[in-house]
Amino acid sequence: xxxxxxxxxxxxxxxxxxxxxxxxxxxxxxxxxxxxxxxxxxxxxxxxxxxxxxxxxxxxxxxxxxxxxxxxxxxxxxxxxxxxxxxxxxxxxxxxxxxxxxxxxxxxxxxxxxxxxxxxxxxxxxxxxxxxxxxxxxxxxxxxxxxxxxxxxxxxxxxxxxxxxxxxxxxxxxxxxxxxxxxxxxxxxxxxxxxxxxxxxxxxxxxxxxxxxxxxxxxxxxxxxxxxxxxxxxxxxxxxxxxxxxxxxxxxxxxxxxxxxxxxxxxxxxxxxxxxxxxxxxxxxxxxxxxxxxxxxxxxxxxxxxxxxxxxxxxxxxxxxxxxxxxxxxxxxxxxxxxxxxxxxxxxxxxxxxxxxxxxxxxxxxxxxxxxxxxxxxxxxxxxxxxxxxxxxxxxxxxxxxxxxxxxxxxxxxxxxxxxxxxxxxxxxxxxxxxxxxxxxxxxxxxxxxxxxxxxxxxxxxxxxxxxxxxxxxxxxxxxxxxxxxxxxxxxxxxxxxxxxxxxxxxxxxxxxxxxxxxxxxxxxxxxxxxxxxxxxxxxxxxxxxxxxxxxxxxxxxxxxxxxxxxxxxxxxxxxxxxxxxxxxxxxxxxxxxxxxxxxxxxxxxxxxxxxxxxxxxxxxxxxxxxxxxxxxxxxxxxxxxxxxxxxxxxxxxxxxxxxxxxxxxxxxxxxxxxxxxxxxxxxxxxxxxxxxxxxxxxxxxxxxxxxxxxxxxxxxxxxxxxxxxxxxxxxxxxxxxxxxxxxxxxxxxxxxxxxxxxxxxxxxxxxxxxxxxxxxxxxxxxxxxxxxxxxxxxx
Numbered sequence: 040x041x042x043x044x045x046x047x048x049x050x051x052x053x054x055x056x057x058x059x060x061x062x063x064x065x066x067x068x069x070x071x072x073x074x075x076x077x078x079x080x081x082x083x084x085x086x087x088x089x090x091x092x093x094x095x096x097x098x099x100x101x102x103x104x105x106x107x108x109x110x111x112x113x114x115x116x117x118x119x120x121x122x123x124x125x126x127x128x129x130x131x132x133x134x135x136x137x138x139x140x141x142x143x144x145x146x147x148x149x150x151x152x153x154x155x156x157x158x159x160x161x162x163x164x165x166x167x168x169x170x171x172x173x174x175x176x177x178x179x180x181x182x183x184x185x186x187x188x189x190x191x192x193x194x195x196x197x198x199x200x201x202x203x204x205x206x207x208x209x210x211x212x213x214x215x216x217x218x219x220x221x222x223x224x225x226x227x228x229x230x231x232x233x234x235x236x237x238x239x240x241x242x243x244x245x246x247x248x249x250x251x252x253x254x255x256x257x258x259x260x261x262x263x264x265x266x267x268x269x270x271x272x273x274x275x276x277x278x279x280x281x282x283x284x285x286x287x288x289x290x291x292x293x294x295x296x297x298x299x300x301x302x303x304x305x306x307x308x309x310x311x312x313x314x315x316x317x318x319x320x321x322x323x324x325x326x327x328x329x330x331x332x333x334x335x336x337x338x339x340x341x342x343x344x345x346x347x348x349x350x351x352x353x354x355x356x357x358x359x360x361x362x363x364x365x366x367x368x369x370x371x372x373x374x375x376x377x378x379x380x381x382x383x384x385x386x387x388x389x390x391x392x393x394x395x396x397x398x399x400x401x402x403x404x405x406x407x408x409x410x411x412x413x414x415x416x417x418x419x420x421x422x423x424x425x426x427x428x429x430x431x432x433x434x435x436x437x438x439x440x441x442x443x444x445x446x447x448x449x450x451x452x453x454x455x456x457x458x459x460x461x462x463x464x465x466x467x468x469x470x471x472x473x474x475x476x477x478x479x480x481x482x483x484x485x486x487x488x489x490x491x492x493x494x495x496x497x498x499x500x501x502x503x504x505x506x507x508x509x510x511x512x513x514x515x516x517x518x519x520x521x522x523x524x525x526x527x528x529x530x531x532x533x534x535x536x537x538x539x540x541x542x543x544x545x546x547x548x549x550x551x552x553x554x555x556x557x558x559x560x561x562x563x564x565x566x567x568x569x570x571x572x573x574x575x576x577x578x579x580x581x582x583x584x585x586x587x588x589x590x591x592x593x594x595x596x597x598x599x600x601x602x603x604x605x606x607x608x609x610x611x612x613x614x615x616x617x618x619x620x621x622x623x624x625x626x627x628x629x630x631x632x633x634x635x636x637x638x639x640x641x642x643x644x645x646x647x648x649x650x651x652x653x654x655x656x657x658x659x660x661x662x663x664x665x666x667x668x669x670x671x672x673x674x675x676x677x678x679x680x681x682x683x684x685x686x687x688x689x690x691x692x693x694x695x696x697x698x699x700x701x702x703x704x705x706x707x708x709x710x711x712x713x714x715x716x717x718x719x720x721x722x723x724x725x726x727x728x729x730x731x732x733x734x735x736x737x738x739x740x741x742x743x744x745x746x747x748x749x750x751x752x753x754x755x756x757x758x759x760x761x762x763x764x765x766x767x768x769x770x771x772x773x774x775x776x777x778x779x780x781x782x783x784x785x786x787x788x789x790x791x792x793x794x795x796x797x798x799x800x801x802x803x804x805x806x807x808x809x810x811x812x813x814x815x816x817x818x819x820x821x822x823x824x825x826x827x828x829x830x831x832x833x834x835x
Contacts, residue, residue: 083141083149090151091134098131098152098214100306100345101140108145115139119152119211120225120306123313125348129306131213150345154209154216154285154292154302162256162409165390166434167478168272171441176481178273178440181326183257183433184318186311187250188301189219189235190280194251196259196267196416197278203318204233206282207310215292216285219247219301226310233280236418243286246301248417252425253331254278255416257433258440267422268414272437272477275444279325281314283307303332305345312349312360319356326443327383327436328358331429333365333374337403341378354381357451361385361436363428364399371401371469378403383439383455387411387431388474394467398428406458407465407474408434438477445481448768448788457481490797492636494724494759494834495521500605500743502729505590507538507599512591514549517606517728519583523634526550526577531607532558534588536569538599545591548575551584561593569599582608612700613719620651622712625705630720632664635696639663641753642809642835643691644721645671649683649704651713657683658705663691664698674707688748692755696722723748724834731817733764733826738818740775743833748809752776756804757834758784760796762817764826767793771818774802774833777811787820809835 090097098119101112103126116132129152132140140149163169171177182202192201206220206227220227221238231237233250240247260274261267284301287293293300312328319325341347350360364386365374377384377399384403387395387410394400395411410431417423435458442454457480462473496519505513538544542564548556558573588604612630620626645661655678661669671687702718723745731739756774764770768791772784782802815831 083137087151091137096131096133099149100152101128101130101149102147104145112146152304152306154304162413165409167476170478176441176445177275178444179275181324181440181443182277182279183436183440184279184315184328185250185254186281186283186330187253188247188284189233189240189250189282190254191236191251191418192234194416195264196255198260200277201280202277203279205314206232207307209285209304209307215287215289219284219286233282239286243299251417252415253433257437259416272434273440276440281311283311309346309349316353319358325358326440328360329433329436330362331432333363333377335375336372337378338372340380341375344376344379346376347379350379351381359383359439359451361432363432364404366397366427367399368397369399373399373403385432385435387428402470404472406435407472438475441477491799494832495635496724496726498607498725500727502603505601507590507592509598510592510595515588516585518585522582526580526582527608528576528578530575530577532573533605534571535603536601538569539566539597541567541569543594547589549587549589550580552580554580615717618715620704620706620713623706623709625703628702629699631699633697639691639694639696640722640835641690641692641755642723643689644686645689646686646719648717649715652680652711654678654681656706656708658707660703662701663694665694667694726832728830731828733817733819735825736819736822740814740816741828742812742814744812745810752804752807752809753835754803754805756802758800759832761829762796765824767791769819769821771820773816775814775816776807
């Protein structure tokens with residue numbers, strides 16, 4: 040799915056099923072227990088506890104909050120696999136080890152590392168590949184990574200274009216797995232390491248043929264080869280072959296009479312994806328990773344999949360992870376990891392653009408491509424026909440390689456938008472999904488992307504300077520969008536300005552419905568600043584709409600300037616009353632949040648008011664809609680009674696914003712009582728609505744000042760930009776922190792001829808102070824065109 044990258048890595052589905060079906064076979068039934076992800080309070084999957092009863096052990100993938108936490112987590116079991124960059128380790132643990140992991144607050148998730156079995160002549164012209172080929176667009180200069188059962192590297196259809204090889208194959212006697220790396224180790228790199236015609240794979244017949252077939256569809260070239268298909272989708276692209284499967288010799292694992300078989304562990308797949316990321320960072324022009332694999336049943340995004348972080352990372356590097364949707368015939372679901380938000384998920388159609396009977400589909404699907412009776416290379420120098428979303432997926436991987444060659448300066452999001460906006464719509468119950476057309480995607484300029492949703496603001500700023508006329512009135516507007524219901528009972532209005540005789544100045548706030556709220560009356564004050572903050576009960580006025588600050592000079596002889604004003608909706612969601620806290624026991628109070636998209640902020644403000652005869656007895660936690668617990672206050676036995684009136688800042692970005700949030704107020708000891716009197720949730724989002732002209736071959740800064748935060752900013756600081764420019768690609772946008780450190784928000788691009796920006800961006804600002812003045816720095820890097828910043832929003 041080509042949706043924004045969100046969140047951090049958490050719990051996961053285990054391993055993947057091949058998504059190829061031999062020609063003429065029926066769809067494979069899905070036996071995976073994976074369901075559409077409801078977060079659990081216990082980081083341990085329930086099934087794991089049953090498997091460790093008695094003397095049982097289980098192989099698990101353990102995700103921690105950061106890599107510094109891995110050494111401690113790894114002490115509870117036998118380390119089976121480590122990773123170079125991710126906060127992840129694979130262990131074999133018993134019941135005691137599971138319990139220790141579950142009790143470790145630095146552990147995010149524990150999921151089983153389960154091995155699961157596997158699930159061009161007409162198809163290439165159908166998707167416009169012949170037009171691309173005729174135009175010289177073959178993917179030359181790019182690479183496609185095939186994570187699979189290895190590749191027959193000497194197959195003539197692949198034309199000596201397998202340039203890089205690696206093998207990550209589990210050898211675990213307890214699981215019954217042996218390595219398929221040719222040298223017998225669990226990790227091998229270099230020539231021959233992913234060759235499916237050498238080492239153990241060479242003795243397994245069709246079990247290791249899948250990867251060669253997939254590679255041929257993506258990048259095969261039959262020029263001058265008798266009996267071969269004409270060519271794959273991107274016959275000029277290089278191939279990165281990575282073996283991620285292991286051998287099993289037990290019919291109870293493979294199926295009756297099916298051993299030996301090749302099965303893949305999630306941990307091996309993540310190692311392979313890490314290798315691709317390393318190659319990209321070292322300069323290899325990787326366009327796409329092909330994962331013709333999948334397992335489970337997902338109707339919504341699987342934010343808990345342990346592959347999500349590395350797939351996210353690859354996308355930020357400009358590499359698409361293209362994943363098969365699966366062959367279960369689901370009408371509204373796909374398999375994992377196709378449910379990962381940053382993956383590109385592919386279903387299968389016939390040569391007549393009908394849905395393949397076996398294809399999974401639904402709202403999580405990005406594209407269709409041909410997937411029935413696809414002839415491609417197999418080991419032994421021959422060719423075979425296969426069906427499956429496995430066969431559809433490399434059509435898309437190859438298409439992205441061609442587009443990367445044709446438009447080297449466009450982002451991966453732009454390349455995917457070309458495929459989305461130019462594909463042939465395939466409509467079915469519940470959704471419409473484009474079948475890719477490379478020929479159409481190569482034509483014309485990059486399509487205008489759909490605007491990203493604007494964040495719901497809590498503070499809106501107008502910094503335009505208004506001259507206050509001598510005996511006259513000015514109106515300075517602020518337009519509020521996306522805030523449902525009424526305004527706050529304690530809405531803050533901040534005003535800055537100067538006047539030679541400020542006592543003769545009257546200031547009012549006018550709501551969208553015309554209600555007037557007096558802010559500053561006339562007085563005998565002399566000259567000076569108009570700087571002041573006012574609090575207004577505007578709870579009878581609609582929040583959204585155009586608010587006006589009306590500034591009136593009532594007497595002759597003096598002038599002034601309004602330099603800025605802002606609206607702050609103090610507490611977006613609040614609950615007040617007098618709620619008895621059980622002695623001892625736990626009070627649960629709920630607030631339902633709606634109107635937001637995506638994750639909660641990295642600096643959510645939680646205000647709590649309470650009284651208690653012994654405050655030290657109180658332990659307070661916040662629980663997100665997904666069950667994630669955020670500790671706010673620990674018990675402190677020596678703290679005496681009194682009043683609690685405290686605002687906590689919480690990184691709640693692991694949870695969705697919308698839903699029911701719970702405050703758990705626990706009295707840990709008997710003998711004293713107290714009451715929760717109020718609590719609220721605030722989602723800090725600051726919008727500057729001041730319009731700034733972007734000078735031709737120049738730059739402009741637009742500031743937002745943040746106060747009241749201690750510590751550093753969020754690692755997922757969100758920026759929404761709305762701007763217009765005669766040539767969008769001329770714009771380079773940076774975010775400057777309070778110390779002047781620059782974070783790249785948008786790079787300039789010579790190929791981008793669009794004209795509007797309405798987009799959400801995310802930067803890791805975790806090393807910058809939260810409070811202070813942040814600036815959006817917009818630079819026009821080329822002469823000949825101009826534009827305007829309309830607004831921008833900073834969300835913590």
